[in-house]
Amino acid sequence: MKSLTVDAGDERYDVLVGRLEDNRSRLAALARGNPLVVVSEPRVWGLHGARLEALLPCDPILVPEGEAAKDWPHLRDLIQAFADRNLDRGSTIAAFGGGSVGDLTGLAAGLFKRGIPLIHLPTTLLAQADSAVGGKTAIDALGQKNLVGMFHQPRMVIADVSLLETLDPRQLRAGYAEVVKYGLIRHEALFEWAEDHGAILLAGHHEYREEAVWQSVAAKARMVEADITDRNGARALLNFGHTFGHALESAAGLGTLLHGEAVAVGMVLAFDLSAELGHCPHDDARRVRAHLAAVGLPTTIAETGVDRAALLPLMRTDKKNDSGALRLVLTEGIGEAFLSEGVEERVLADFLARAA
Ligand SMILES: NC(=O)c1ccc[n+]([C@@H]2O[C@H](COP(=O)([O-])OP(=O)(O)OC[C@H]3O[C@@H](n4cnc5c(N)ncnc54)[C@H](O)[C@@H]3O)[C@@H](O)[C@H]2O)c1
Ligand SMILES: O=C(O)C(=O)C[C@@H](O)[C@H](O)[C@H](O)COP(=O)(O)O
Numbered sequence: 001m002k003s004l005t006v007d008a009g010d011e012r013y014d015v016l017v018g019r020l021e022d023n024r025s026r027l028a029a030l031a032r033g034n035p036l037v038v039v040s041e042p043r044v045w046g047l048h049g050a051r052l053e054a055l056l057p058c059d060p061i062l063v064p065e066g067e068a069a070k071d072w073p074h075l076r077d078l079i080q081a082f083a084d085r086n087l088d089r090g091s092t093i094a095a096f097g098g099g100s101v102g103d104l105t106g107l108a109a110g111l112f113k114r115g116i117p118l119i120h121l122p123t124t125l126l127a128q129a130d131s132a133v134g135g136k137t138a139i140d141a142l143g144q145k146n147l148v149g150m151f152h153q154p155r156m157v158i159a160d161v162s163l164l165e166t167l168d169p170r171q172l173r174a175g176y177a178e179v180v181k182y183g184l185i186r187h188e189a190l191f192e193w194a195e196d197h198g199a200i201l202l203a204g205h206h207e208y209r210e211e212a213v214w215q216s217v218a219a220k221a222r223m224v225e226a227d228i229t230d231r232n233g234a235r236a237l238l239n240f241g242h243t244f245g246h247a248l249e250s251a252a253g254l255g256t257l258l259h260g261e262a263v264a265v266g267m268v269l270a271f272d273l274s275a276e277l278g279h280c281p282h283d284d285a286r287r288v289r290a291h292l293a294a295v296g297l298p299t300t301i302a303e304t305g306v307d308r309a310a311l312l313p314l315m316r317t318d319k320k321n322d323s324g325a326l327r328l329v330l331t332e333g334i335g336e337a338f339l340s341e342g343v344e345e346r347v348l349a350d351f352l353a354r355a356a
């Protein structure tokens with residue numbers, strides 16, 4: 001098992017990459033003699049709930065699977081379920097699912113009684129490599145992705161890649177896009193590793209999956225520590241590809257295009273725009289597109305079926321924007337992302353009208 005500690009100000013927590021069974025005593029300690037309250041969804045609980053229940057008594061609360069869970073009614077229902085159990089600030093909630101379960105549960109746990117302890121037991125590649133670490137939580141609202149949320153850091157994260165054996169290939173690929181993101185932001189060597197090992201990892205190689213999760217969370221932990229609540233620009237780099245990506249997700253209809261698929265297209269667009277603006281070599285943009293396409297991810301707006309005219313208005317709602325100025329994460333090349341000071345709307349509109 002590998003582990004690291006995230007130092008998030010007043011809160012420090014371990015991220016463990018290894019088997020659930022090797023962490024039984026940690027889970028039992030957090031449950032403090034009570035059944036562990038586990039928020040999950042029917043598919044994950046049906047496939048893997050018995051593994052958790054073999055370790056300690058559990059009290060499952062099931063929410064719908066996928067993006068559909070990230071809305072006001074399900075947030076309200078989850079808080080109702082916490083109240084029905086009279087949970088308090090000594091209780092621990094476990095989010096057992098992908099990023100959707102994690103985002104919803106994290107928000108409910110952060111709001112309930114102004115914050116009750118949370119652990120993440122992520123079951124998708126995306127959640128293990130990215131969403132379980134860092135404390136961002138959210139639901140979608142008013143047609144906008146992650147509009148309502150807060151930071152609520154977990155007490156512990158356990159990423160067991162054996163859970164990924166039941167994940168369908170499309171979901172795996174979507175999660176892999178966020179792994180590639182970590183290479184593209186700051187770690188050229190990780191991108192090179194992904195070019196060499198990505199296809200085998202997706203096909204089922206256990207050790208490569210573990211390595212991808214480990215490298216991603218190690219990279220993410222350091223960036224989160226530098227900017228825990230996303231205020232000084234360091235953490236904004238984790239949003240690489242997301243200004244385009246979230247607009248694509250919202251325009252497609254939330255839950256239609258997978259988050260990681262939208263991020264894949266968004267990262268290619270960020271490279272293409274950076275190359276057009278003279279920040280980065282066109283060859284790097286071609287190389288990124290080639291790798292993502294080779295593993296079966298979408299890389300063009302055309303493949304998403306989205307009306308490109310819908311994108312700019314949605315990009316105006318992005319959280320990185322400052323006093324109305326559009327701020328995107330652009331790049332000087334593979335491993336060299338930076339937060340732009342402001343991209344002129346007419347430049348973006350012209351780019352979007354022509355982009356593939
Ligand atoms: N908080 C963050 O930092 C952060 C980071 C990245 C993404 N996100 C969010 O995460 C969400 C996407 O999460 P996701 O990609 O994990 O997908 P998801 O949670 O929506 O789950 C996708 C599908 O995979 C199934 N599934 C989950 N685990 C499984 C398993 N082990 N075996 C079989 N099926 C399984 C689910 O039932 C569901 O149908 C988006 O809403 C995105 O915005 C949040
Ligand atoms: O942890 C972060 O910071 C990220 O930006 C990670 C992203 O992969 C993730 O999709 C995040 O939820 C996006 O957040 P938002 O602030 O753009 O809603």
Ligand SMILES: [Zn+2]
Pocket residue numbers: 130178242259263
């Ligand atoms: Zn993301």
